[in-house]
Amino acid sequence: MVKKDSPNKQDWLYLLDTYVLYGIGYGYFRNRPKIGKIFFSIAEKEQRKFHRRLIESEIKTEIKKVIKNTLINAGTLRIRDKTENLISKTSFWIPRKYREAIVGDILEDCHELRALGKSEWRIRIHIIWQLIIGLILLRPTVLVDALKRMLSTK
Amino acid sequence: MAKEKLPSQREAAILSILINGEKYGREIRNEYEERIGRKMPLGSLYITLNRMEGYGFVRSWMGESVHERGGNRRKYFEMTAHGSRAFDVYQLFVTSVFGGVLQDG
Numbered sequence: 001m002v003k004k005d006s007p008n009k010q011d012w013l014y015l016l017d018t019y020v021l022y023g024i025g026y027g028y029f030r031n032r033p034k035i036g037k038i039f040f041s042i043a044e045k046e047q048r049k050f051h052r053r054l055i056e057s058e059i060k061t062e063i064k065k066v067i068k069n070t071l072i073n074a075g076t077l078r079i080r081d082k083t084e085n086l087i088s089k090t091s092f093w094i095p096r097k098y099r100e101a102i103v104g105d106i107l108e109d110c111h112e113l114r115a116l117g118k119s120e121w122r123i124r125i126h127i128i129w130q131l132i133i134g135l136i137l138l139r140p141t142v143l144v145d146a147l148k149r150m151l152s153t154k
Numbered sequence: 155m156a157k158e159k160l161p162s163q164r165e166a167a168i169l170s171i172l173i174n175g176e177k178y179g180r181e182i183r184n185e186y187e188e189r190i191g192r193k194m195p196l197g198s199l200y201i202t203l204n205r206m207e208g209y210g211f212v213r214s215w216m217g218e219s220v221h222e223r224g225g226n227r228r229k230y231f232e233m234t235a236h237g238s239r240a241f242d243v244y245q246l247f248v249t250s251v252f253g254g255v256l257q258d259g
Contacts, residue, residue: 098200104226105180111222133195
């Protein structure tokens with residue numbers, strides 16, 4: 001089963017429903033395996049849906065967290081210690097070797113846009129766009145790097 | 155004769171920017187957009203530079219931290235001798251192809 005830190009009450013009830021379906025399959029149709037199988041297949045299908053939903057929601061909340069932190073840091077914080085926090089937040093998708101460079105480039109862009117008198121919304125759109133592109137393109141390099149490391153250790 | 159790895163169009167454009175000396179990601183991006191007239195998000199740029207570093211066309215190192223970058227360091231890129239050779243081969247290839255077209259016309 002996929003581990004999740006804090007699923008809400010509704011999630012648990014949904015999961016419980018699938019186990020009820022299993023229970024019906026076992027209990028009521030113990031002597032009729034063909035009908036029992038139908039309940040099992042429905043329960044399995046619903047459980048798969050449930051796990052997929054949990055993973056999707058985890059990814060969504062992670063992305064939201066990164067974007068929020070980037071916006072906060074781009075606007076107000078200028079100290080090295082504070083940006084370390086932002087860099088550690090982006091660790092899951094930007095390769096370590098490029099993390100500092102990319103985050104720095106985005107912050108420098110923001111500084112320039114602000115100096116040109118662009119609105120905060122324009123700056124926010126710029127950050128989100130750059131992060132989305134990074135998210136799509138740089139993720140495979142994380143996997144390739146991980147594979148290379150794995151092969152080199154073997 | 156050993157085959158020389160030919161850079162792609164985008165890689166050649168980046169190499170032409172790096173001819174004038176070392177540059178960091180944002181500088182390369184700005185100059186690329188100015189010269190080529192196309193948008194280049196940072197994600198695309200760094201993925202291309204990563205590939206080029208793998209081929210040995212460029213090398214990189216971390217610079218000093220800068221105030222405007224929230225204290226983050228710049229990652230500088232420089233063309234290697236191998237990159238310079240590959241760029242020459244690319245130039246030769248392009249001139250030989252388009253020179254022929256121009257002569258025919």
